[in-house]
Structures are given as structure tokens and as C-alpha cells.
Amino acid sequence: MQDLVSITVDGQTWQVPKGTLLWEACKSQGIDIPIFCYHTKLGPVGACRTCLVEIEGMSKGPTTACSTPVADGMVVSTRSPVVAKAQRGIFDFLLANHPLDCPICDRGGECPLQDQSFAYGPGTSRYIEPKRHHVKPIVLGPTIALDRERCVLCWRCVRFTAEIAEDKSIILLDRGEHTVVGTFQDEPYVSNFSGNVVELCPVGALTSRKQRFNFRPWELQNRPSVCPHCAFGCNLNVSIRKNDEVIRFLSRDNPEVDDSWLCDRGRYDYEFVNSPDRVTAPMLRRGDAFVQVPWDEAFQFIAGRLATVVEESGPDTVVGVASPRLTNEDLFVFKRFMNAVVGSVQVDHFPRPQLELAGDGETALETLNSLNASISSLDEARTIVLLGADPSLREPVMELRLRKAVNKHGARLVVINSDEIPLTGKAEARLTYPAGRLADMAHSLLSSLTGGDAPEDVGNVVATYLTEGPVAIVYDDRLDGVTDKNGALVAIGDLAAALGERVSVGVLPLLDAANSLGARDLGVLPLGGWGGSAVDRLLGPDSQVRAAFVLGANLARDIPAPETDRRLEQLDLLVVNELFLTETARLADVVLPAASFAEKLGTFTNSERRIQMVRNIVPTPGVARADWEILVDLSQYTDRPLDYALPQQVWEDIRRDVPVYSSISYDTIPPQGVRPASLQRA
């Protein structure tokens, strides 16, 4: 139980945990105190002085609420005449040199300076001196533009780069009234996380070069969603215009996952949704060209060919490959369609690690799976080991979580990699191994841990860092460039298991795509599990496959070989569900228009097994539909129709089929998603 103290603000008395900052305490009680420099995720700096309040017994006069921890019996006024005068004074200063051309400022309409000046400012300015002028905008880097006249010098951007991303790129230059935000010697600000500073900026000073002046905030509505670009699963607000246009992604704080940050890859990759190149109607191949056809005609065609293939060659000559970017609902219906409607066990997801796991490999994967840790458990870890993993590349926002775990929670970071990675500089210890030889390294670690032989540096790391828990292991499930993928996975699994016998251990995998873990949990794998590969079966040299359903997977691009194209072209039936006419779709007999993540209701399972919802925020282009809906509709043209009308119904079947999801009811998934009860606090 936390210590509670009692405080009185504007006559209201309540209890808050000791040490809470006064501003946070007031906010939780709905008492508004203006702020600029303070930010919950950045902590206090005390620079702007807008949050002044009066605390009884403080002889020095008004105090900054953002930097003052509550104390028992504290009596505070946020609206006394003294406070009101102080606030008016600060806003008078703030606007003295600020341009008053809000109608042409990008922030106008969602500007804290505008809103708070209106609420707390003097209304008019007494400033008659010439205003400061700067060249504008200044290109800060490839993604960000800066308007120095609008900057209120709140330090948020500076602190983000100094304390969160730790690249220390954005700094303050010059002094006094000449102080400006900039970079050292005007070097470009290049960062994987640059968009966050735009979102942090409380005025129109920092803008995205991609988005500036593209919209007015009041045209937009924000809708909650989840980033579709990696398995970390950062939460988003999708800003839409006129109900049908996706304009930008904003962060949506999920303290358990993203801690309010987004990476630039996630933040800026949204234009695909409204792209004019989207596939908007079913298309049938006629010779070298495609013609648009009604759904009915496309389904009749597919059902006819499918029936012929199955009759002539049996259902196992039909394979299905789905992308792990699809929702759980899509993937589940896909699997059911293949199994129950087509009668084929040849389903798979792609991309995924191509492993040929024999018995012990499956066990390793199961072990790692069973040790699946939560992202927030990184904050409690004594040691975090990055084992052949580069989160900055794969799940970038994890980098920020790791920095925080080290800086705020004292975690010790151990980087074990064949290459330098961005987090190397943050590591307290590091081990390297020759490129590709991850398996050997994992064996050495295991050997040292279990009292066997190991090189001295490995032994030292094990002795210093792995003998005390909790230990969190982050490994890269894709095993790119690793020479013995199976061996490496088995060794990592054994290492985790052996560690687990000694200290408390959690494992976080870096995965291929937003819903890779969902695809696994749902068992979107061929007969024989990890040992088989429907993709190999489809593309292999003596392939017997005659028909394929490919959902969102771009085989022709990702397995670049003339053989791939030839095999796909030769099929009697290639059905591709896609957003675009991809390399693979171009080889299809039928292309079906699929809904994007912003156009359908469904769930993703992120790498910590958090079930999060994406929603139908904008209408699909043309007659596009969710993949699962397409398959349900198609099944009506066969003698084994599927019976789902709503994603909820699909989820109910998922719950029944996948034990780990059984505790989660679709209607009660909170805005921040939920991990299965069996895993919570792991």
C-alpha cells in the first residue's frame, strides 16, 4: 500500500500518494492548471512558470505545481487573485514576441498556447516593441521543420532527444531572448523517433515536413487504433478527415506498451490507406490483363476452378498462405476456410522464420513461448539481455522502453550481437560473436551457466549478470543471417530454461509482423507444424500444388527467384486478397480487394501477447471487404458454407479453439488491450 497524504486544493480535500507532483494530483481531480514545459512523460523542468499556484505557508510566493511534490496537509489555491495575476503575467510574456497569426499556424485549433491564453491570459498585449523575427521555417532535418518565432522554449523537444531517445540532437542555442532551438552546427536532426517532438511541441513551432499545412485540426477526428507496422503494437489515434481520409497517426498513450511514443516508420506510414492505387473491386485475369467483375462473378469463377482441382487432385493440392499482418479474425476464418471448406491442411503464414524444427526445436519454441514476458516487466528487470536482437531495427519503440528501464529503473543492459547496434552504447556489458554464429554464443552462455567450459568474457557476463533475477531476454525470432537457425533457437530455448531454474526469467521475441504471435497462437501452420512449410510445398521444385489462396503475402517479392513467378503463374488457380496489385497479385487469376487495418474490426496479438483492437475507422475503397468476410462469402458458393456475420462471432470461436485466449471476451477488451489472464504480471 502506498503512503497517502491529504491535500486541499481550492477547498477540495482528498488523498493522493505521497510524492505525487502537485500538478498530477490536481489533474487527477479534474483541477486544471496550465502547463507548457511540464509533460507527464518528461517530468518537470520548471522553465515556463505557467503552473504557478499558491501554497499556504510558502513565504516565497507562488510555486510551480509541476515540480512540487505534495506534502501532507498542503493547502493550495490554483485561482487566488495572486495566482490569477501571476498567470496573466506569464501569458503576457509568452505572447509578447509570439506571432499572433493563428489562422495561418498549423497548430491553430489544437494549440495549448491558444487555449490556455484564452483561459488564463490577459486578453490584450501591452507589448509595443518590435517583435523578434527569425527566418522560417528552418529545416531541422529530413522530417521536421522549425518555426522559431512560434517556439515558447518549453524544452520538450530538447528533453525528448536528451532523455528519451538520448541522441541529444535538439539543443538550445544562444542566450536570453536570443535563445533558439536548433542542432549542433546545424547538423540535420535525423532520428527514428523524430515525429514525437512534433507531437510534444505545445505550439506550432515544430511541424512534420510531410504533413505541415495539409489540414486544419478542426477538420479532423481522432479514432483509436493500433499501429500495423510491427509486433510491438504501439497504440494510435488515427486522425481522419470527412470520415473517409486518413490524415495522420498520433500516439495514444499505453503505459504498458508504447509509453506514448511512436517511431517514424509507424507514424508516417499511413498513406497506403487512401492510396489511389488500392484494389477496389474483384478482378479476373483475361489474358494479360485484369478486368473488374462483380463479387458474384469472381466467386463463381473461384468456386468452379476450386471444385475441379479438388475433384481431380484432392484437397491437399490446394494451399493457403496468409500474412501475419492480418487480424486474428481474418486468420482464423482463413484457417477454417482451408480446413473445413477446401479440406486442405496446407495452411501457413508468411513471412515467418523458416525453421525445420524437429522435436527439441518445438520444445524450445514452446519454452520461449511459455516464458513470454510483458513489455512493462522490462522496468522490473535487473538485467536485460539482447541476444542477437536489434530492437531499434525491428520494434523501434522497444528501444525507448529499454533506455527507460536502464535510466529510470536501473536495469543493466547486456548486448550480445555480432554487430554494433544503436543500443550498444547503452550496454553495461557486451559480447560479440562472428557473424551468423549466434548458436555458438548461446551454447557458450548455456555452458557457462551450467558449470561447463566457456570463454572468459562469456563467463564473466554470466557470473555478473545472469545470476541475479529478474532477467529479461530479448531475442530475434527471425534469426536473419544466422547460419544454424534451428540450433540457435534450441540453444536460446535451453538457455532460457536453464536460467529459469535459477532466477526469474521473461522472454520477449522480436517478431515479423504486427500479428505474428496471433498467427502462431491460432496455429496458422501446415500439418507437421513448424516442421512443414506450405510455402515450400507451393514453390518447391516438384510441387504438386494446383491452387493457392494467398492473403496479403507478397511471395513474388519476398522470395525473389524466377522459379517463384513461374510456379505461381502455372497454378490452375491463384487467388490473391490484396490492397494493391503487388508482384504476387499480378500473377493471380483472381485478385480480391481486401480491407486495410483501418477499415475493419478485429484484433492483433503483439509480441507480449496483448490482444488489441483495430477498428473500421474509414470505409473501404470501392467494394473491398475484410479478408474474413471475403472468405465467408466465398464459402457460400461451395457446399460447406461458413456462418459468420460479425467479427465477434469469429472471436467466440477463437476463444473456444485457442485456450490461451479463452479468458478474453471481445466486448470487454479495454482501449489499451489486454493480455490473457494466465499471463498477467508475467
Place this chain on the structure above:
Amino acid sequence: MDRILFKHVDVPDINRLPVYVENGGYSGLRKALTEMQPEEVTQVVMDSGLAGRGGAAFPTGRKWSFIPKGVLPTYLAVNADESEPGAFKDRELMERNPHQLLEGVAISAYAVRAEKAFIYIRGEFLYIEEILNAAVAEAYAGGYLGTNLFGTATSIDIVIHRGAGAYICGEESAMLDSLEGYRGFPRLKPPFPAVKGAYGQPTVINNVETLANVSHIVNNGAEWFRSFGTEKSPGTKICSVSGPVNRPGNYEVNMGTPFRTLLEDMAGGLVEGKKLKAYIPGGASAPMLPGTEANMEIPLSYEGYAAAGSAFGSASFIIIPDDACIIRAQLRISEFFAHESCGKCIPCREGTPWLAKTVRRIENGEGRQEDLPLLLDICDNILGRAFCPLGDFATSNIVASIKYFYDEYEQHILQRGCPYHSAASAVA
């Protein structure tokens, strides 16, 4: 005259170690290290009533006692940034008798169990850095700095660090930023430097003059020290006197001495033909006082100037003669603060240049009647709202000059210009 700090200032070559030692130098350090526990040193300084000479007059022994026990390393940082307009006492203390400072620093470091002390010198004091470096080298060679001093387990190193020249770097936490190699910005407190200072470790920060007193206190005791000065302000104080006086310079006074003695006897009064119009007792940050008879009698002490509505501060006396334009004097002060504002907080960053520009307009004959209430209101919006005292400092003379010389402001506004001869009205 009662002298402590300037007692040996005229001894030839007192800046050289042998001469300093001949005159009793480093006996205080020997005594402290070989006969006293660190806590005893702190106690005697506490008992002496020595208060910080950097301006705020915080009791020195008490400051040392805030250093938490057992958190090592601790540091001592010496504030030699001396940038307050009107102040030039630390400069002379370092220039003339550097070993007196080094000895005080070493003893004080011992008292707070610091094995390393930093002397942070103002950027412009290049030649003083050289003097101190020479003295430090002598002290190492003579066995007064370094390891196992006087055969004890105590080791003390002194590092001289010169800043880049910024008034804000005299503010103690900004000084630590600058010392660590960052741009000097005052830090959010808490944590206070005594808990988390230089490089995140417990740190005591003291002014040059403060520490220069320490060897004398250790040698002669608290009672002896209290025999100087007043009950509330024991000891002596070096006062810098500048402006059109016959003998501008630094004078060591027994605290409690009336200002008249300093101005007339020591500094030789104003130069021929000039009369005292006003004076600033504690550097540009202290409110000016009109040159009335009553203000001539103020005892030179913290309490004396507090009672008069001003501040003794660093005891930097700026003399303003009758032929000087107060608005022009104020303009210098206001432009100084606008120039030196670090830019961290809004009230000071935006308020100080606003004040300066408004005063400049008035001096240039473009003042408006409403500018006077505006100036006072800007001051009201800065005072107590700014992040650090620099903002407050920028307001004190605006308020005082309008209070005491309202007519002169009005004259400027009504006559649309400065009534003084521009050359004669220039104030140092």
C-alpha cells in the same frame, strides 16, 4: 584598521608560497588536518557565524552540515565567477593572495570530506587563472595539496576551471552545469547541491571571500572572529567601491562601520565638484538608495541594508553622482540583465528585454506616461515568478529608481528626451 583578509596584502611577494608560509600561511591547514576532525572544523566555522560572501549570506557552517554522511565522493566548488556589475573583490583576493584562498579551500574540503575541490573562475579572468595555477603548483610541490597531507590519510586536490563568461554561471547550480561542460542553466531544486551537486554527488559551493576567511577562523577561533563585525554579521567584509570617487577600489571594513566611513575616509569621497545622488550597495542586483544623510549612516552589514530596503549582497558599491542620469544608469543595469538572462524561464527571458527596451525608449525621448506603471507591472510579473534570482535581480533597480527618482522619469517623458549632457551622464 581591522583586517583579516587584506592583512598581508601589501607584503611583497605574498603570492609566493615561501613568503605566505613565513607569514603564518598553511598553519590553519596543518592544524585542521592534524588536530581536528572534519566535524570540528565545521563546528568552529558554524560558531564563528561566518556567512556566505557571495551575496546571499547563508551561514557557511550550516551549509556544510547539510552534506549527507557517507555518500562519497563529495566535492567542494568555489565560486569565483564574480560577474556582478560593481563587484571586484574576489579578483583582488585571488590576484594578491592566492594561497590564502587555496588554504581556505583545502580546509573546507577537509571539513566536508571532499578530496577534490574545483575553483570555477569567471571566463574573463584569464590572468587570474594563471596566478592560481602557479599557486596550486607551488602548493602541490610544498606538500599542501595532494595525497597524505602532513602524513595523514587526507588527500586534497584542487582543479582550476575557467568558465566561458556568463553572469548566470555564478548562480551555483548553473555553475555546476558549466563546470561539468554543459551550457550553464540553473537547475531545478530540490535536489539541492548538498545532496546532488557536481557530477550528481553531494557538493558544497562557496564564494572565494567566504573561504578565504576559513584559515583565519581555524587558526584563531570562533570567538576571535566574532570580535569583528556585528552580532548578526560577524567578521569583516571587502567592499568594492566604483564610480567617480577619489580612490575607487576594494576596502576591508569591520562590519557595522557606517557607509560614510567607506565613502569619505576610505574611498576619499566623490571627485571634485560632484555630489552623491544615489548609490547601489550590493552590485547591480541590489536596489539603489538616494544619497541622503540617513543613507550615509547605514552600518555596512546585511541587517543594515536590509533595514534600509536594499541589500548588502556582495558589498559592491556603485556611486552615482548628481550629474548622472538615473534613467541612463538604469538602462545600463537593465541591458545587463537582459543580456545575461540565460533564457530558461519565460518571465526573465521575455521580461528583462522588455524592461530594457522600455527604459531605452524613455531615455531616447519616446517614453509614454503609461510606461511607468507598465515597468512596475512587468517587474511585478517577474519578481518571485522567475526560475532563479536573476529575474528578481533585474527588477530591483527599476522599482527603486522609479520609487526614488520618479520625477526624473517624468521629466524624460514630458520633455521627450534626456535632460542630462550625454557625456557627463555616463555612469561606470
